[in-house]
Amino acid sequence: MTLTIALPSKGRMKDDASAIFARAGMKIAAVGNERSYRGRVEGVDDIEIAFLSASEISREIGNGGVDFGVTGEDLVREGLADADARVEFCARLGFGHADVVVAVPEIWLDVDTMADLGDVAADFRARHGRRLAIATKYWRLTQQFFSAQHGIQLYRIVESLGATEGAPASGSADIIVDITSTGSTLKANHLKILSDGIILKSEACLVRARKPEHEGDPRVAEIIARVQAALS
Ligand SMILES: Nc1ncnc2c1ncn2[C@@H]1O[C@H](COP(=O)(O)OP(=O)(O)OP(=O)(O)O)[C@@H](O)[C@H]1O
Numbered sequence: 001m002t003l004t005i006a007l008p009s010k011g012r013m014k015d016d017a018s019a020i021f022a023r024a025g026m027k028i029a030a031v032g033n034e035r036s037y038r039g040r041v042e043g044v045d046d047i048e049i050a051f052l053s054a055s056e057i058s059r060e061i062g063n064g065g066v067d068f069g070v071t072g073e074d075l076v077r078e079g080l081a082d083a084d085a086r087v088e089f090c091a092r093l094g095f096g097h098a099d100v101v102v103a104v105p106e107i108w109l110d111v112d113t114m115a116d117l118g119d120v121a122a123d124f125r126a127r128h129g130r131r132l133a134i135a136t137k138y139w140r141l142t143q144q145f146f147s148a149q150h151g152i153q154l155y156r157i158v159e160s161l162g163a164t165e166g167a168p169a170s171g172s173a174d175i176i177v178d179i180t181s182t183g184s185t186l187k188a189n190h191l192k193i194l195s196d197g198i199i200l201k202s203e204a205c206l207v208r209a210r211k212p213e214h215e216g217d218p219r220v221a222e223i224i225a226r227v228q229a230a231l232s
């Protein structure tokens with residue numbers, strides 16, 4: 001059986017992901033030309049590399065289309081309902097750091113915590129005639145954090161596919177849930193992170209699809225051990 005490892009084909013994680021594999025003694029070579037979406041590990045015949053985008057990788061790990069992948073924890077947890085049951089986070093790779101956060105307009109001086117935001121949400125309809133609107137592309141993480149963890153039920157998610165930080169100023173939402181790394185986009189849009197508003201501290205991870213055929217396959221344990229060793 002061939003094992004498939006999905007690596008980022010483009011974007012911010014591409015170079016770091018192949019560098020980790022090279023340090024782990026698994027040098028990746030493209031099959032065919034440079035723009036090919038398939039690769040192999042030099043000197044190894046029974047491992048195939050699939051080059052996909054970070055979001056496609058999280059989807060393929062979820063549906064078992066690949067055995068391993070390198071992608072952001074945020075994308076895996078957003079894409080999969082019961083992530084820990086379906087995948088194993090084998091290693092945190094030390095790049096692609098980004099926090100998924102709840103941010104509100106800086107001028108909301110009385111709102112510093114999720115409890116404060118819960119109070120705002122509870123009063124929102126009476127004051128404004130509609131529910132508090134949250135712009136995000138992370139609707140699953142938002143629902144888990146607001147409803148399950150903080151018991152906040154009175155809100156509406158406005159799906160945002162880009163420029164989420166601009167939503168409060170443009171009036172399409174009141175607050176946002178998005179990723180931040182340096183914080184400069186939030187600052188430029190006059191938004192502040194709630195003091196207990198960090199939903200997830202994400203980074204690139206080596207992730208394995210939990211499959212019965214992996215049990216007892218020595219290659220599976222070896223890939224994990226090699227990548228872990230390359231990190232230390
Ligand atoms: N400043 C940042 N902005 C966006 N994503 C970041 C940032 N820093 C780290 N990441 C992480 O990078 C991953 C997304 O990477 P990237 O944007 O390259 O992939 P993608 O979403 O597949 O790309 P595309 O949207 O073009 O398909 C996420 O896991 C995210 O947490």
Ligand SMILES: O=P(O)(O)OC[C@H]1O[C@H](OP(=O)(O)OP(=O)(O)O)[C@H](O)[C@@H]1O
Pocket residue numbers: 162163165178179180181182183184185186
């Ligand atoms: O905290 P910061 O360092 O300012 O980074 C955060 C911003 O970076 C990302 O957007 P980006 O423009 O990189 O592209 P993307 O939305 O296409 O991923 C992300 O969506 C945030 O808007």
